[in-house]
Amino acid sequence: MSSNTKETLRKTIPEATFPSQLYGILFRHYGPSGWWPGDSPLEVALGAVLTQNTAWINVEKAIDNIKKAGMLDVERIYRADPSELAALIRPSGYYNIKSRRLKNLVTLIMDRYAGDLDALLSEDLGDLRLTLLGINGIGKETADSICCYAADKLTFVVDAYTARILERHGLADARWVYDDIQNMFHEGLPPRIEVYKDLHAHLVFVGKEYCRSKRMLCNTCPLGGWLT
DNA sequence: TGCCAGGCCGGGT
DNA sequence: ACCCGGCATGGC
Numbered sequence: 001m002s003s004n005t006k007e008t009l010r011k012t013i014p015e016a017t018f019p020s021q022l023y024g025i026l027f028r029h030y031g032p033s034g035w036w037p038g039d040s041p042l043e044v045a046l047g048a049v050l051t052q053n054t055a056w057i058n059v060e061k062a063i064d065n066i067k068k069a070g071m072l073d074v075e076r077i078y079r080a081d082p083s084e085l086a087a088l089i090r091p092s093g094y095y096n097i098k099s100r101r102l103k104n105l106v107t108l109i110m111d112r113y114a115g116d117l118d119a120l121l122s123e124d125l126g127d128l129r130l131t132l133l134g135i136n137g138i139g140k141e142t143a144d145s146i147c148c149y150a151a152d153k154l155t156f157v158v159d160a161y162t163a164r165i166l167e168r169h170g171l172a173d174a175r176w177v178y179d180d181i182q183n184m185f186h187e188g189l190p191p192r193i194e195v196y197k198d199l200h201a202h203l204v205f206v207g208k209e210y211c212r213s214k215r216m217l218c219n220t221c222p223l224g225g226w227l228t
Numbered sequence: 229t230g231c232c233a234g235g236c237c238g239g240g241t
Numbered sequence: 242a243c244c245c246g247g248c249a250t251g252g253c
Contacts, residue, residue: 051233055234055252058233059234093233093249094249125252137236139236139237140235141234141236142235142236157234161234232251232252235249236247238246238249
């Protein structure tokens with residue numbers, strides 16, 4: 001990617017509007033995403049932690065184990081022995097540290113919301129996000145995933161794929177950090193939860209298929225046209 | 229076989 | 242303010 005191409009893009013695609021153009025292209029290509037995969041807010045929240053740097057296929061196995069053990073419940077996870085929980089989530093990797101992280105989350109729900117996840121999720125976005133970020137093991141992406149997909153709050157989830165795709169297509173600088181990218185989407189997207197949910201999901205689809213770290217197949221990528 | 233996955237933390241410069 | 246090592250299984 002030459003700097004010349006970047007300059008051309010910056011002139012032709014105003015930064016305040018290209019997130020919505022991006023959304024238009026991807027929605028026409030993929031349609032409604034149906035994300036987040038999961039049947040309940042609790043499942044979404046647990047999945048958000050379990051999928052940290054981990055393929056979703058492995059997270060499914062872990063969640064399945066939790067369900068089969070009858071442990072898909074805030075208080076049961078809270079009461080569970082850490083090593084017992086770790087054994088259930090073993091397929092999702094980092095199982096010891098993730099066992100602690102899940103327990104940190106449910107402990108907050110038990111201690112401050114009497115075990116009522118919905119009470120936590122019905123807080124205002126700002127409060128909810130800060131509360132989640134205060135939990136050891138929950139960073140910005142995990143917190144935003146829970147806010148957006150479990151609580152239906154208007155906050156855009158930025159992940160490694162998002163940053164990589166934007167950079168590869170000359171739409172963001174490699175030096176941009178999480179907040180820079182998130183601000184760009186918050187300023188450029190229509191404030192509708194379905195838009196936020198679908199666009200993040202679609203960027204993950206694109207990332208998985210066309211933008212893995214070592215190679216990029218832009219000839220068939222739905223965003224290919226943006227490069228030429 | 230080796231690389232990668234929908235990060236995050238803690239310690240060090 | 243960055244940079245890095247550690248955490249770990251399963252798929253391609």
